[in-house]
Amino acid sequence: MNNKRELKRYISDICTGLFSDCVAAALYDSNHHPENVDALLALIMNTYNDFVCRVSHPEPGMKPKVYYKILIDDFNVQISEILDQISNQG
Secondary structure (H helix, E strand, O other): OOOOHHHHHHHHHHHHHHHHHHHHHHHHOOOOHHHHHHHHHHHHHHHHHHHHHHHHOOOOOOHHHHHHHHHHHHHHHOOOOOOHHHHOOO
């Protein structure tokens, strides 16, 4: 990522895609549980808010390149967990 704006756009695009995938999976799965879908949607929204906030307010005293590398790695791990939950819902 070249700047904060691109990183925020990347996070937004990924979370928007996950949100729509979760809704689509719930609509097309005949035996889904609404409370699980609601929890997943809330998790996606919280992930978005958390990581956008972390982009806007970097850790003081840490080199920016290291901080954003850690942030991107954490984001990718969180997204992988959410994808696993979406694929296992039902």
